Each structure stands twice: as C-alpha cells, then as structure tokens.
Amino acid sequence: MLFTDEVYKNRQAKVATAWKDLLGSADLILVHSGESVQKPGGLDQTYDFLPHPSYFWLSGHRRAEGVMAYSLTEGWIEYQRPLSPVDIVWEGAEGNFVCEHSLEDLKKKISGGTYKRILHLGQITTGTATDEITRELAIRLDQVRRRKGPEEVRLIRQIAEMANAGYTALKKAIRPGVSERELQLHYENAVLMAGADKMPYGSIVGSGENAAILHAVPTAKKVTSGELILVDAGADVEDYCVDITRMFTVDEKFTSQQQEVYDLVHQAHKEAVKMCRPGTEWRDVHMKSARVIAEGLKQWGLWKSSVDAVLESGAISVFYPHGVGHLVGLKVRDTGNPENTNPKRYYGSRLRVDLALEKDYLITVEPGCYFARAFIEDQAIRENYKDHINWSEAEKWKTFGGVRIEDDILITDGDAESLTDCVPK
Structure with missing residues (x-):
C-alpha cells in the first residue's frame, strides 16, 4: 500500500462521521472496486485494471472485484475474491494481500436479512444508482476525499519531480525538425525512468497552430523555427498525479509577440493563484483570469x-474557451464537483467545478489565450460576436497558436502553494 494502515483507518473514520446522520442500523453501504473490462476482440485480454478512486482511497488496494462495506453496527469490512494459483501463474502475485473476508462471505451477509437497505457506491457494473440517498452518500465521500492529507501532498511533490525530469528532457530535445511525437517520447521516457507508473492522461504536445488545440494529440508534424510549443503533460503513481502545462519555443527565445502573450497569460496565472484562499468562490477565480486576458x-x-x-457577452470565450482549472490529485479530475448538477456559464465558459475553496483542496490553475483558426473562421461565431470582436484584427493572429500555463495549487490557511513549481516556467 502507498500509505500506512493508520492513514486508511483515519480516512474510513472521517467518512463514517460524514455519513452518520444518513444511515440507520439496517443500512449497508458497499463501495465497489469494479471489474476488469475485456478488450473488444481481445479474447482473454483485459484493459489494465483501474480501481474506482473511492475504493482505492478507502482501502489502499487495487484488486478487481473488491468491496469496502460499511454499516453502523459493524463499521468497515473489506471483502475480496481470493487469487487462485491460476491467477498468480498468469498475472503474478502482486496485490495478493491477505483478506479475512471473501465475496462469498458478503453474499451470505446480504442474504441473511439483517440489512434491509443496501446502497452501492464506486464502480458499479449493474448501472449507476440515482436515488437521492446514494447520491448524497457519494457527495459526502467526495467532500472528505477532496481535502488532501499530508501523506498525499508529500507524494504529489515527489510525482512533480518526476514530471520535471520529463520537461527537462523534452526541453533539451527541442530543435527544428523534431516532431511533436518525438518530443512526447522524450518526455514520457524520462518520466517513467524517474519512477512514474504511467501518464495520468494523453500527453498534449502542440506546435505552431496546434498549440491552439486544447487537447492536441502529438503528431508527426515537425516543429519549425518561429513556432511556440505547448506541452500539457504529467506523471502518475498509482493514480496519484500532477497536471502541468509549460510553453517552449523552437528558437532560443520568444519573439516579441510571443513574449507579450506569454506575459499576459502568466499575469492571469499569478492573479488567479493569489486569489486561491479558503472561502473564495472558484467562479471568481475564473472570472478574474478571464478579465486579465480580456x-x-x-x-x-x-x-x-x-x-x-x-x-x-461571452466573447472572451473565443480566445479563452475553458475554465481556469479543476480539482486534481487522485486522478487528473479527482473528485470533480458532483454537487454541481447544472453547470453555469461565467463569461462564456461552463464551469464544471463551481464551489468555495477550502483548506487542503488541490486544484489546477491553468489560464490560457488561444487564437484558434477554427473559431476565427467560423461564420456563426463571427456573427454571434460581431459587435464585440474586431475580426479583421483576429485574422492576423490565426497562425499564432496559443499559450497556457498550468500548476497544481494547494489551498492553505494563508497564501496558496504550488506543488509543481519545481518545473520552471
């Protein structure tokens, strides 16, 4: 396990406290790890198993089919399917920990009639429960998970250093004629060599106009002199991760135009981070960053x-089309914001995270400014914002690309702290 037994017991106790007023003595909560998913046409092949983050956070285990069960009368009990000798021969014994209770024991418990209401959370193969009590249980579990413990913060700092190894290698590899795909490989090889398990998401490398594609998939395109390169890439250890974006130039330094845009986005980033304190509404952080860009x-x-x-009017969203950030840590989107059932638009961008910041939250701050040809040339967008955007000027920018700067910011009692500052801007 990543952390000590005490860490997991403390987590379980916090969740039990958060759930206490929702449950009766005849209620049983089951938090499912999930099952392996077969690859299409793969016969006996499955995708690499990823446990549901709530189950993993509560148990520290990564086995498929695991269940963390909670009731007011018995507390927390973990149930597992024991690995057979055949499982171990084919897949190895990694994760073959001793578990006192089997899934057969859980079936007997459920069929015994003691529990009148059984509520399912986590990765449920039979469909997602939508009843109000299940939803409230899930939200409260997420709210507890949202606060990062000191052990998580220490780990994320270490993962940031792994990402820094990748950014250092990538920067050294930049030269005219190298492809976006090659830069991705330089980055990812260095990150894995530094100790990461995998990438937390598909690494983004966009050069020239591709830097204006928010989720640019690295291609065979060769970078050329005069271009900007946007790299949005992280590192992952057992689903804990960092999410970082940095800008590079093919030449020794930015052109004056590139420097101006970079400085603008950097200013928006600094102003947003400055606002990241307990009690601040996340929407206000976004709107501040949008105002700086505008x-x-x-x-x-x-x-x-x-x-x-x-x-x-929302016209700023043509050049800044996304929110200023998202919760991060255990997976790149971490707990999300399930309370936000009807995301609202602020200055043209729909914010999936719309909550007040609290101490120990970890959230990305990633303002950007992009000159996307697809937006600039779209006639419907032109018509919609004809009273606000000077399209003749916008035309001059459509080969520029874009700039984004992203760090993972820990909310403290005072000034926010970047856990990814080890990667130079």
Whole structure:
C-alpha cells in the first residue's frame, strides 16, 4: 500500500462521521472496486485494471472485484475474491494481500436479512444508482476525499519531480525538425525512468497552430523555427498525479509577440493563484483570469466594445474557451464537483467545478489565450460576436497558436502553494 494502515483507518473514520446522520442500523453501504473490462476482440485480454478512486482511497488496494462495506453496527469490512494459483501463474502475485473476508462471505451477509437497505457506491457494473440517498452518500465521500492529507501532498511533490525530469528532457530535445511525437517520447521516457507508473492522461504536445488545440494529440508534424510549443503533460503513481502545462519555443527565445502573450497569460496565472484562499468562490477565480486576458486583448485591438461588454457577452470565450482549472490529485479530475448538477456559464465558459475553496483542496490553475483558426473562421461565431470582436484584427493572429500555463495549487490557511513549481516556467 502507498500509505500506512493508520492513514486508511483515519480516512474510513472521517467518512463514517460524514455519513452518520444518513444511515440507520439496517443500512449497508458497499463501495465497489469494479471489474476488469475485456478488450473488444481481445479474447482473454483485459484493459489494465483501474480501481474506482473511492475504493482505492478507502482501502489502499487495487484488486478487481473488491468491496469496502460499511454499516453502523459493524463499521468497515473489506471483502475480496481470493487469487487462485491460476491467477498468480498468469498475472503474478502482486496485490495478493491477505483478506479475512471473501465475496462469498458478503453474499451470505446480504442474504441473511439483517440489512434491509443496501446502497452501492464506486464502480458499479449493474448501472449507476440515482436515488437521492446514494447520491448524497457519494457527495459526502467526495467532500472528505477532496481535502488532501499530508501523506498525499508529500507524494504529489515527489510525482512533480518526476514530471520535471520529463520537461527537462523534452526541453533539451527541442530543435527544428523534431516532431511533436518525438518530443512526447522524450518526455514520457524520462518520466517513467524517474519512477512514474504511467501518464495520468494523453500527453498534449502542440506546435505552431496546434498549440491552439486544447487537447492536441502529438503528431508527426515537425516543429519549425518561429513556432511556440505547448506541452500539457504529467506523471502518475498509482493514480496519484500532477497536471502541468509549460510553453517552449523552437528558437532560443520568444519573439516579441510571443513574449507579450506569454506575459499576459502568466499575469492571469499569478492573479488567479493569489486569489486561491479558503472561502473564495472558484467562479471568481475564473472570472478574474478571464478579465486579465480580456484586458490584454483590448490593448492589441481585438475588441470593438468595452472589456465589460466582452466579458458579459461571452466573447472572451473565443480566445479563452475553458475554465481556469479543476480539482486534481487522485486522478487528473479527482473528485470533480458532483454537487454541481447544472453547470453555469461565467463569461462564456461552463464551469464544471463551481464551489468555495477550502483548506487542503488541490486544484489546477491553468489560464490560457488561444487564437484558434477554427473559431476565427467560423461564420456563426463571427456573427454571434460581431459587435464585440474586431475580426479583421483576429485574422492576423490565426497562425499564432496559443499559450497556457498550468500548476497544481494547494489551498492553505494563508497564501496558496504550488506543488509543481519545481518545473520552471
């Protein structure tokens, strides 16, 4: 296990406290690890198993078919399918820990009639429960998980150093003629050699105009002199991860235009991080970053109307089309924001995370400014924002690409702390 037994017992106790007023003596909660998924046409092949993060966070175990059960009368009990000798011969004994209770024991418990209401959380193969009590249990579990413990913070710092090894290797590999795909391989090889298990998401490498593609898949495109390169890539150890974006240039330094855009995004990043304190609404952080970007674009003649009008109309979303960040840590989207059932738009961007920050939350701050040809040339977008965007000026930018800067920010009692500052900006 990644952490000590005491860590997991403390986590279980916190969740039990959060659930206490929702449950009766005849209730049983089952948090499922999930089952292996067969590859299409793969016969006996399955995808690499990923336990549901709630189960993994509670148990520290990564076995398929595991269940963490909780009741007011018995507390927490873990149930597992024992590995057979055949399992061990084919797949190895990794994760073959001793578990006192089997899935057969759980079946007997359920059929015994003691528990009148059985509620399922985690990775459920029979469909997602939508009843109100199950939803509230899941939300409260997420709310407890959202606060990062000191052991998680230490691990994430270590993972950030692994990512830094990748960024260092990638920077050394940049030269005219190298492909985006080659840069990805330089990065990922160095990260894995530094101790990571895998990448937390598909590494993003976009050069030139591709830097304006938010989830740019690295291609065979060769980078050329004068281009910017946007790299959004992380590192992962047993699903704990970092999510980092950095900018590079093929040449020794940015052009004056590239420097201006970079400085603008960097300013938005700094202003957003400065706001990251307990009690601050995340939407306000996003809107501050959008205002900084909009004010910069005003100086370059891209607006026909005032900054306030541009923001209220949503026109800023043509150049800044995403939210300022998301919760991160245990998986790249971590607990998300399930309470936010109807995401609202703020300055044109729909925020999936819309909550007040609290101490020990870990969240990305990743403002960006992009000049996407697909947006600039789209006639419906042009018509929609014709009173706000100076399209003749926007045309001049459509080969530029884009800039994004991203760090993973820990909310503290005072100033927020970046856990990814080891990677130079």
